Structure formats: C-alpha cells, structure tokens
Amino acid sequence: MPPASADSTADREIVLSRVFSAPRSLVWEAWTNPEHVTKWWGPRGFTSVTKRHEFRVGGVWEHTMIGPDGTRFPNKSIFREIVPPERIVYSHGGGREDGEVPGANFTATWTFEALDAERTKVTGRMLFPSAASRDHVVREFGAVEGGRQTLERLGEQLAAMQSKPFVIAREFDAPRDLVWKVWTEREHFARWFGPKGMSISIAQFDLRPGGLCHYSMTLRDGKKVWGKAVYREIVPPTKLVWINSFSDEHAGTTRHPLNKDRWPLQMLTVITFAENAGRTTVTVNWLPIDSDPDERRVFDQSLASMSGGWGGTFDQLAAYLAEVSRRA
Numbered sequence: 001m002p003p004a005s006a007d008s009t010a011d012r013e014i015v016l017s018r019v020f021s022a023p024r025s026l027v028w029e030a031w032t033n034p035e036h037v038t039k040w041w042g043p044r045g046f047t048s049v050t051k052r053h054e055f056r057v058g059g060v061w062e063h064t065m066i067g068p069d070g071t072r073f074p075n076k077s078i079f080r081e082i083v084p085p086e087r088i089v090y091s092h093g094g095g096r097e098d099g100e101v102p103g104a105n106f107t108a109t110w111t112f113e114a115l116d117a118e119r120t121k122v123t124g125r126m127l128f129p130s131a132a133s134r135d136h137v138v139r140e141f142g143a144v145e146g147g148r149q150t151l152e153r154l155g156e157q158l159a160a161m162q163s164k165p166f167v168i169a170r171e172f173d174a175p176r177d178l179v180w181k182v183w184t185e186r187e188h189f190a191r192w193f194g195p196k197g198m199s200i201s202i203a204q205f206d207l208r209p210g211g212l213c214h215y216s217m218t219l220r221d222g223k224k225v226w227g228k229a230v231y232r233e234i235v236p237p238t239k240l241v242w243i244n245s246f247s248d249e250h251a252g253t254t255r256h257p258l259n260k261d262r263w264p265l266q267m268l269t270v271i272t273f274a275e276n277a278g279r280t281t282v283t284v285n286w287l288p289i290d291s292d293p294d295e296r297r298v299f300d301q302s303l304a305s306m307s308g309g310w311g312g313t314f315d316q317l318a319a320y321l322a323e324v325s326r327r328a
Contacts, residue, residue, distance in 0.1 A: 011131040014143055017123040018151040021290040022158040024114040027122060028085035030157055031110070039160075040153040041065075043146040044209070044233050057082055061090065064097075072097040080107075087111050092126075104137045105129065118292055122151065152232065155289060159268055163296050165287040166306050170314045172282065174321040176275035179282060180237035182320060183271070190215075192320035196312035204251070209234060213242070214251045225257055229269070240271045243289065263302070264288035264295040282317075284310055 020027055030036045034053040041048045045068035052062045057079055065073040075094030082088055088110045095103020106126045113121040124147065128134035137143045172179055182188035186205035194200045197220050204214040213229040226247040233241035244267040245253045256263035268289040274281045286306065288299050 009127055012128045012134050014126040014128075014134065014138070014147065015123070016126075016144075016147040016151060017121065018155070019115065019119055019121045020155055020158055021119055021292060022162060023118055024085050024112050024120045026158060026161060027112055027120045027154075030154060030161060031088070031112075031122075036157060036161070038063075040157040041150060042153075043142070043149040044153065045235070055079065055082070065094075077108075085112055101140050102136065104141065104143075105133070106137075122154075124151075156268055159287055159289040159291070162291070163287045163299060165285050166299075166303060167283065167285050168307065168310045168314070169281055169283040170318075172280050172318055172321055174280055174325060175278055176237050176273050176280045178321065178324065179273055179280040182317070182324065183240065183273075184234075184236075188320070188324070189213075192313075192316040194313060194316070195309045196316065203249075207231065207234065212251065214247060216249075226254075228253075238273055240269075242269050243267070244269045259298075261298045262292070262294040263298055264291045266290055282314070286310075 032055050034050050038048050038050055042065045047066045048063050050063045052060055054060050059079045061077040063075055074097055077090040077092045080089045091107050093105045106128045109125045111123050115121055184207050186202055190200050190202045194217050198217040200215055200217050202215045204212050206212050209231055211231045215227055217225045228247040228251055229242040229244050231242045246256050248254050266289050268287055270285040272283045288295050
C-alpha cells in the first residue's frame with residue numbers, strides 16, 4: 001500500500017464558503033477596508049476594535065475581538081499575499097487575553113470568485129499546524145460556527161452597502177420589558193403584529209437563533225398570505241434580528257403574492273428597543289438582503305407603502321400595549 005500523501009491537509013483545515021449577491025469589487029471593498037471590516041468581523045454578539053490595519057504584503061492587522069460577556073481576544077495577522085480582487089493570504093495568531101486557554105495559530109487563505117456580475121463566492125481555508133490544534137480551536141473557540149456567523153454578518157454588511165435602509169421608529173408608553181415581552185411571546189405577538197385590517201394566525205413560533213416564526217395573514221377579502229421570519233440574533237431585551245420573507249403553508253420562501261414587480265425575496269429586519277423614563281422607543285431597520293438590482297430598485301420605490309405598513313403595525317402595537325397595561 002502506498003504511503004498517505006504528505007500534501008493531504010483535510011484534517012488540519014477549517015473550510016468556510018458562502019455565495020454573496022454582490023459584485024466581487026464590492027465584496028473586496030468590504031473585506032479590505034477596515035471601516036467596513038469592523039462592522040461584520042466576528043461571530044454574533046462580538047465587536048472588533050482595530051489597532052492597526054496595514055493592507056499590504058508584510059503589513060500587520062492587529063485587532064481585539066470582544067465577546068458578549070466582555071472577554072477580550074487580541075489577534076495579530078501578517079499579510080503574506082494580496083492579489084486584488086482574487087486572493088488574500090495571512091498568518092494569524094490570537095487567543096484569550098487572560099491566557100486561560102491556549103490560543104490559535106494558522107495560515108488563512110481567502111479567495112473571491114466572481115460567479116457573474118452580481119454574485120461572488122468567498123472561500124476561506126484556515127490551515128493549522130496539526131490536526132490536534134485544529135480540533136482544539138473548534139472545541140474551545142467554536143471556530144466553525146463562529147466562522148459561519150461571521151460570513152452571515154458579512155452578507156448583512158454587503159446588503160447595507162448596496163441599499164439605503166428603510167428606518168422607522170416610534171416611542172411607546174410602556175416599559176421595555178413589556179414591549180420585549182409582546183414581541184417575543186407567541187400569545188402576545190399574534191394579537192397585534194401585521195398591517196391594519198389583517199388578522200394573523202401563527203403556525204410555528206420558535207424564538208431562538210435559527211428558529212422560525214411561520215404565520216398567515218388573512219386579508220379583508222378573505223385571501224390568506226403566508227410569511228415567515230428566521231431569527232438570526234436575539235439579545236434580550238435590546239435587539240432582534242431576523243430574515244423576513246413571504247412564504248407558503250409549508251414554510252417555503254416565495255415571491256410577494258400581491259406585487260407583480262420584483263419585491264425582494266428576503267428582507268433583513270433589525271429591531272432595537274431603547275428605554276427612557278419608563279417609555280420605550282422601537283426602531284425598525286429594514287433592507288433587502290441577497291438581492292439583485294431589480295429587487296433593490298423596487299425596494300427604493302416602495303418607501304411610502306413601507307411607511308404605511310409599519311406605521312399601521314405600530315398603531316396596533318400601541319393599542320395592544322395599552323390594553324395589556326390596563327389589565328395588569
């Protein structure tokens with residue numbers, strides 16, 4: 001039997017890949033401009049503070065990632081190869097600031113493949129010195145899931161770079177804990193969510209990252225329209241992030257049933273809750289994600305209808321909060 005190939009590195013690698021609905025030049029910009037990188041780098045709940053970012057061969061990228069619990073993770077990378085807009089290679093070292101757990105050292109190779117004018121495939125390969133060191137990083141730092149979330153956040157940043165978001169906010173006469181409660185508990189959510197004139201029925205309500213809220217809305221003429229929200233981030237009681245789309249009774253993803261134009265197939269929905277003196281301001285930030293130019297054009301032309309839809313939803317929320325407060 002011939003010996004195993006010395007070039008085999010599968011047991012020493014973490015490979016991540018994702019296709020983005022964005023031209024390669026824009027993805028490259030999001031990856032190489034530190035003003036953009038700090039907005040998406042790292043798993044959900046992490047922030048990244050850049051000390052220096054010298055984007056050149058031999059240059060140093062030094063930054064600290066801060067976890068949701070405040071744990072700090074200093075990182076230092078040295079760029080070894082840069083081929084715009086196709087390839088980036090760097091050596092990397094980093095770990096917990098307190099040193100309680102051994103850190104990580106690897107060589108990262110990121111490639112940017114233009115599938116067409118509007119789609120780019122990004123692939124990252126992290127090559128570790130040994131299988132044991134690779135397994136350590138997966139086990140102790142959640143590297144695979146963290147990498148998946150990081151690319152997911154890159155997709156959200158690209159969406160923000162391609163479209164001006166629709167933003168609507170309203171202050172409600174209710175404490176934040178109550179407002180959070182009616183957004184995140186099934187029996188409350190079904191009583192107010194949706195535009196005026198529609199009744200909502202919830203088929204599934206699974207409030208967790210990756211969980212699904214699957215619902216139907218019945219119009220005044222009796223027509224039933226399905227929708228769904230796939231939760232991405234839940235930070236009680238300050239933030240909800242989900243991907244919203246029209247759906248069917250089987251929880252598939254469908255086009256807008258009432259809009260003959262190319263309404264975006266998926267919408268990134270970011271909702272924040274801020275309390276001041278017993279009152280709560282809810283802000284909705286809405287924009288198309290993984291969209292094409294036609295979808296973004298229709299979105300930009302629909303600001304008035306979005307204002308009406310979300311305004312009516314806020315009216316119903318205000319009335320429901322007042323009702324709940326009276327019953328308390």
